[in-house]
Amino acid sequence: MSRTFLGTALPSMALALMVGLMPLSSARAGENEAKSLLKAMSDYLASQKAISFSYDTNLEVVTKDHQKLLLASSGKIELGRPDKLRATRFGGFANVEMVFDGKTVTLFGKDANLYTQAEVPGTIDHLVDEMRDKLGRPLPGADLLLADVYDKLMADVTDIKDLGSGVIGGVECDHLAFRTKEVDWQIWIAQGEQPRPCRYVITANQIDQGPQYSIQISDWKTGVDVIAEEYAFINKTDARKVELKDLADIDELPDHLSMGASK
Numbered sequence: 001m002s003r004t005f006l007g008t009a010l011p012s013m014a015l016a017l018m019v020g021l022m023p024l025s026s027a028r029a030g031e032n033e034a035k036s037l038l039k040a041m042s043d044y045l046a047s048q049k050a051i052s053f054s055y056d057t058n059l060e061v062v063t064k065d066h067q068k069l070l071l072a073s074s075g076k077i078e079l080g081r082p083d084k085l086r087a088t089r090f091g092g093f094a095n096v097e098m099v100f101d102g103k104t105v106t107l108f109g110k111d112a113n114l115y116t117q118a119e120v121p122g123t124i125d126h127l128v129d130e131m132r133d134k135l136g137r138p139l140p141g142a143d144l145l146l147a148d149v150y151d152k153l154m155a156d157v158t159d160i161k162d163l164g165s166g167v168i169g170g171v172e173c174d175h176l177a178f179r180t181k182e183v184d185w186q187i188w189i190a191q192g193e194q195p196r197p198c199r200y201v202i203t204a205n206q207i208d209q210g211p212q213y214s215i216q217i218s219d220w221k222t223g224v225d226v227i228a229e230e231y232a233f234i235n236k237t238d239a240r241k242v243e244l245k246d247l248a249d250i251d252e253l254p255d256h257l258s259m260g261a262s263k
Contacts, residue, residue, distance in 0.1 A: 128146060
């Protein structure tokens with residue numbers, strides 16, 4: 001074994017041993033601190049009546065021949081609690097805007113100049129559920145938009161780790177890792193008076209090669225700094241209204257790479 005390899009491998013091996021042999025009391029202290037940090041983030045988010053941020057997402061796809069592909073997109077979210085939301089997403093396959101005014105959700109495919117609408121009266125939490133379960137169009141980073149992020153994220157958690165600090169976009173963050181039966185997830189929370197999420201990563205631990213979904217957040221604004229347009233769809237381009245099934249490639253996973261496809 002070369003000296004160069006040893007110099008690289010030994011620190012990693014030492015870290016693995018350190019994590020694996022951590023005293024039980026220290027592990028429990030780390031769990032409690034991680035829960036406290038996550039709860040502080042959840043409480044902070046719930047207290048903000050207006051939020052806007054930009055984001056970058058990466059969605060990994062594993063093909064049948066075990067090739068891992070990475071799909072990237074960017075966008076912006078503007079939120080007014082309890083029942084107003086505007087989200088845009090621009091990627092290699094779609095340029096989409098979603099608008100929710102508390103009663104009606106509109107999905108607008110900008111490149112195709114087509115839109116569809118559905119009646120979904122209620123809160124943002126209700127919208128998140130409906131978009132995922134009934135309309136099949138989950139929102140980017142939806143878990144972080146809910147009124148009680150802590151309860152949602154902690155459901156079914158079986159393992160918790162406080163991994164210390166990390167830096168995301170120049171912001172020092174607390175780095176936490178959690179595990180459930182089906183997914184592992186990590187979150188980086190900004191330190192200081194605004195414990196906002198900076199990065200959120202989900203790993204499908206029951207799927208071959210563990211594909212990940214990640215969202216990184218920037219340009220965070222709250223309160224009076226949030227300048228949103230009217231939370232209603234205004235058809236400025238004479239877009240044609242269609243059924244949801246006729247509005248193609250508006251998800252982060254494009255139609256030709258859908259589950260079960262050969263490509």
